[in-house]
Amino acid sequence: MLNLPNVPSWDGLHPLIVHFPIALLFIAPLFVILGIAIGPLKGRPFLVSALILMVLGTGSILLAVETGEAASEIVSSTSAARTVLRQHQDLAETTEILFALLTVVLAALLYVPALLRRELGPQVNVALLVVYLLFYTTGALFLVNTAHRGARLVHEFGVKAPVASSVAATDLVSSPTPED
Numbered sequence: 001m002l003n004l005p006n007v008p009s010w011d012g013l014h015p016l017i018v019h020f021p022i023a024l025l026f027i028a029p030l031f032v033i034l035g036i037a038i039g040p041l042k043g044r045p046f047l048v049s050a051l052i053l054m055v056l057g058t059g060s061i062l063l064a065v066e067t068g069e070a071a072s073e074i075v076s077s078t079s080a081a082r083t084v085l086r087q088h089q090d091l092a093e094t095t096e097i098l099f100a101l102l103t104v105v106l107a108a109l110l111y112v113p114a115l116l117r118r119e120l121g122p123q124v125n126v127a128l129l130v131v132y133l134l135f136y137t138t139g140a141l142f143l144v145n146t147a148h149r150g151a152r153l154v155h156e157f158g159v160k161a162p163v164a165s166s167v168a169a170t171d172l173v174s175s176p177t178p179e180d
Helices: 019-038 040-072 079-116 122-155 169-173
Strands: none
Touching: 019 040, 019 079, 019 122, 040 079, 040 122, 079 122
16 A cells, blocks of 8 residues: 655745745746737736736745744754854845735736726836836845755755655555555
8 A cells, every 4th residue: 555655844844835936936027028028908918927926926935934934943053054044034034025025016017007097008017017127136136045045054054854754665665465
């Protein structure tokens, strides 16, 4: 019989969650660029898709920060690793705030003009989205630096979050059958 591995505890989820915001938040600006390139009417679905990716990416940052804080409480490490861990935590919190703001700004750019019944002209809309992408670059740089500090913790200092004990190798190789 096949035994399923245990689900990691809250503090062990961090390694599983951290890659989602990275992927989602690096894809989102590509949809903004497509929305700009295609034009205001036909490009709107791409901008809405970018917003959805931003919401999902920002939500996964929130989870990554929370699980990372839980994991950091039980990690014993050297002084150098603790310094990098503190940098990683500080960058993660700043990144969380930046992307929350960037998500709200994109939502405002997409929906406030319609709520006010004052649509922006195509040139103004493009200009605002280009400025938005410039600010997005700052968030992306914080995200890269946060990920880099996390990678240093794992690859340079060997810091690992606890993961639930998985099924023993012998259980996977040969499990008793009812005939035995």
